[in-house]
Amino acid sequence: MFYQPGITDHGLPHDPFKACVVPRPIGWISTMNKKGQANLAPYSQFNNLSFDPPLVMFSSNQTSQENRKDTVVNAEQTGKFVWNLATWDLREAVNISAEQVPYGVDEFERAGLAKEPGTLTGIPMVRDSPIKFECEYLSTLRIPGNAPMGSVDVVIGRVVGIHIKDEVLVNGLIEVSLTKPIARCGYFQYTVVEKTFDMIIPGMSEDVLYGLEGNSRKNREADARRKDLDV
Ligand SMILES: Cc1cc2nc3c(=O)[nH]c(=O)nc-3n(C[C@H](O)[C@H](O)[C@H](O)COP(=O)(O)O)c2cc1C
Structure with a gap:
């Protein structure tokens, strides 16, 4: 089959686009607003961009009300955010933290997650996530799209502090059978990474x-x- 997005119809019951690029790592991003209220949300349009210095990005669509999402607003206002590894053990909390709740509502509390403060940034991190990146906000690339949700804010940050729990390190390597990262597939599907090959x-x-x-x-x-x- 062949189709041109926005021009010809794919003819399928569900849009296949996001199901083509899988698995997508999850940027489970924590931020804080100016009042010190914590925020947490998953972003599967997430990846690293470079390694020296280490850079990461996440891409946030507007809400169905055409508003920019809380994570973007907070990262821009404070200049800081944290990436927390989304794991199999924490999957239900990842899902709960995606609920669109009013600005200022703390998704850590809603999901029953313990916090710990970032060493350098003070941004609340998911205590039980085995890997966390403390990030300094660098820039937002705003790309217009079709209303209401199509416009995106691509947020780029520099990783200034990396936390790795000692128990997931085996012979100096991060062991995915212990971290068990989850990732987004198409539709409402996810996968879990448990083995690798070299x-x-x-x-x-x-x-x-x-x-x-x-x-x-x-x-x-x-x-x-x-x-x-x-x-
Ligand atoms: C696994 C998962 C991945 C998601 N990825 C994205 C994404 O890449 N971009 C986006 O705009 N929303 C994404 N969402 C939806 C946001 O998490 C949701 O809109 C959330 O309420 C945003 O929270 P915030 O306003 O506190 O930033 C995702 C949801 C889930 C469950």
């Missing part, structure tokens, strides 16, 4: 491989070596 690009130089790994230490060492050679 592949190394054949014939690749060490430089390319550390880029794939996202090794910022080796990136900076390579830069220093290149500058030494220039002198």
Whole structure:
């Protein structure tokens, strides 16, 4: 089949677009407003953008009332947000935190989640999530779309602090069979990541491989070596 979104009909009972790009990691984003009220919501239009410095983004559609979402408003106002890993164990709380409630309502409380303050930002984090990124807000890319929900705010942040619970580290690696991240598929489907497999690009130089790994230490060492050679 072939269709042109917005021009020709796909003819299916449900729109297939979001079901094509799967699984999407979940940006479970916590923020605080100017009054110090906590906010938490999941964003599956989420990913990392770079590793040195580490950058992340999430993309927030407007509400059905054409309002920008609380997470975006708070991140812009305070200049801070936290990404919490959404896990199998916390899946029900992830779902509850997605309810659209009035501005200022604390989704941590509604979902029965314990908080802990971010070390650098003071932003409330999901205590029981095994991995958290404290982020400094960098910029919003606002892309107009079709009303009411089509316009999006793509929010980009720099990761300034990373929390990893010791118990999910095995031989120095984050073990997904212990973290069990959940991710969005199409429709109302989710998946859970419990196993992985390794592949190394054949014939690749060490430089390319550390880029794939996202090794910022080796990136900076390579830069220093290149500058030494220039002198
Ligand atoms: C798993 C999951 C993923 C979601 N991903 C997005 C997303 O990427 N973008 C978006 O605008 N809304 C997304 N939503 C809906 C928001 O979580 C929901 O609108 C929420 O109320 C926004 O909260 P806020 O206004 O406190 O930021 C998602 C919901 C769920 C359950």
